[in-house]
Amino acid sequence: MKGSVIALERFLSPARRIAEYLDGNLVVFSREAFASAFRDSPWIVAVMATGIATRAVAPLLRDKWHDPAVVVVDPDLSFAIPLIGGHHGANDLARRLAGLGAVPVITTATDRSGKESVEAAATRAGCSILNRESTLPVNAAILDGEVPIYTVSGPSMVIAGPRVAILFRKGEYSVGIGCRRGTGAESVREALEKAFEMAGIEKEDVAIYASTVKKAHEQGIIGGVRALGGTIVFLEDSVLAAYPPASPSRAGSVGLAGVAEPAALAVSEKKELIMKKTVFGGVTVAIAR
Numbered sequence: 001m002k003g004s005v006i007a008l009e010r011f012l013s014p015a016r017r018i019a020e021y022l023d024g025n026l027v028v029f030s031r032e033a034f035a036s037a038f039r040d041s042p043w044i045v046a047v048m049a050t051g052i053a054t055r056a057v058a059p060l061l062r063d064k065w066h067d068p069a070v071v072v073v074d075p076d077l078s079f080a081i082p083l084i085g086g087h088h089g090a091n092d093l094a095r096r097l098a099g100l101g102a103v104p105v106i107t108t109a110t111d112r113s114g115k116e117s118v119e120a121a122a123t124r125a126g127c128s129i130l131n132r133e134s135t136l137p138v139n140a141a142i143l144d145g146e147v148p149i150y151t152v153s154g155p156s157m158v159i160a161g162p163r164v165a166i167l168f169r170k171g172e173y174s175v176g177i178g179c180r181r182g183t184g185a186e187s188v189r190e191a192l193e194k195a196f197e198m199a200g201i202e203k204e205d206v207a208i209y210a211s212t213v214k215k216a217h218e219q220g221i222i223g224g225v226r227a228l229g230g231t232i233v234f235l236e237d238s239v240l241a242a243y244p245p246a247s248p249s250r251a252g253s254v255g256l257a258g259v260a261e262p263a264a265l266a267v268s269e270k271k272e273l274i275m276k277k278t279v280f281g282g283v284t285v286a287i288a289r
Contacts, residue, residue, distance in 0.1 A: 003068075004037040007047035011075040015047040018073065021100055022093075035060060043069040043093055046083070053083060065132060069093055073102055081105045087119035087135075115142050118165045121149065127167035130208060130233065130267050134165040158233045159216060166233065171207030173199075173274070173289050176264030177221055177232075178211060180282035188224025191283035199275045199287050203228045210235055210263035224283075239266050246276055260286035 003024040007015030012028070019026040022045065027033050029048065034056040037044050046053040053072045061067055061084070069089035072081045080097040082090030086108040094104035110117040118135045122128065129135065141147050141163070152158060160166055175195070179188060196203060209225045209232040211218075216234040225232045243265040245258030260277045268288035275287040 001040070001042055003043035003045070004033075004041040005045045005047065006033050006037060008052075011047045014073075014075050014077055015045075017077070017100065018045055018047065018097070022096065038068060041068050043089055044071070045080075045093070045097070046070060046072045047075060048072070049074075050081060050083065057084060064088055071097070073097060077102045079103050079105050082107070086111070087117050109143055110139055113143055117142065118167075122167045125167060128207065128269055130166035130168055131160075131162070131164075131239075134162060137163045138165040152231070158231065159213065160233070162236075168208050168231065171205055173201055173206050173287055174264050174268040175206055175209045175230075176211065176260040176262065176267075176277075176286040176288070177209060177215075177225070178259035178263075178277075178284040179215065179218060179221055181218070183218070183220040183282040185220045185223025185227060187281055188220045188283050189227045191280035191285055192224060192228060194280050195275065195278060195285040195287060198278065201287070203230070206230060208233060208267050210267045212237070212240060212259050212263065215259070233267065235263055235266055242266065246273060260284040261288075264288040 003022060004027050005015050005019040005024045006027045006029055008029045016026055024045065027037065038060045050072045053070065057070055064085055067084055069085035070083045071090050071093045072083050073079065077100050080094035080102040082094045084090060091106055091108060091111055094106065098104055106112060118129060118138050138147060158166065175192065177188065209230050211221055211232065211234055213234040213236055215221055221232065240259070240262040243262040245261040261273060264286040265271055265273060265288050270289050273286065273288045277284055277286045
């Protein structure tokens with residue numbers, strides 16, 4: 001998918017240089033130009049005044065995880081200013097434009113301090129960020145000092161607090177698991193394999209497994225995930241509560257509205273449920289992406 005270089009008609013000559021340099025699509029500025037690029041482009045270079053670009057993108061903004069990176073460049077190619085998504089591609093895009101003589105005007109605090117943000121570390125490691133809300137406190141801590149990075153090889157389980165950023169190797173799917181107390185590992189493994197067959201996916205397609213922290217003692221869940229070579233995280237009630245289940249649940253016995261569906265959605269990237277909660281004996285499985 002190509003990015004877009006949007007320019008006022010009087011600035012098409014420098015915009016064409018940028019589009020050729022970045023292998024992007026050249027678009028003449030119009031009322032619809034930014035809206036179309038927001039839908040179809042991973043990045044946007046706007047060759048115009050910063051004020052014009054700001055007013056154009058403001059009504060289109062959702063959040064930093066979904067918006068394209070936006071960089072503003074003046075028509076003399078003197079400066080490249082990351083406007084939106086500094087940690088999500090705009091800073092790197094501005095640095096690339098230095099090849100055309102533009103000075104990157106970087107304003108994100110970690111980059112200005114010469115330190116690597118959580119988002120940059122995830123990109124470098126080829127990972128996704130599981131708990132995106134953690135990036136604010138962790139990036140703030142990075143500014144104040146060194147933040148250690150721990151590598152956990154699977155099979156494994158992780159219990160972490162809200163100020164710990166969890167990065168996981170990219171995979172399209174996340175799996176939420178619930179079970180009756182005392183369910184064995186073999187039953188959990190078999191349930192997961194049946195769920196994968198129903199959903200038409202392979203275990204290698206799964207990035208992460210998740211359940212409630214109230215099930216962290218269940219050796220059946222731990223053993224079943226371990227048998228498939230996966231990594232499981234156990235989520236606090238407040239995290240699960242942010243994702244009300246689409247299907248009725250008996251999770252009220254542990255004080256929750258649901259386990260499998262909320263867990264799958266909480267650790268997914270696109271927040272799309274592809275398999276609703278399905279019961280396999282004493283095991284409940286849901287799959288999201």
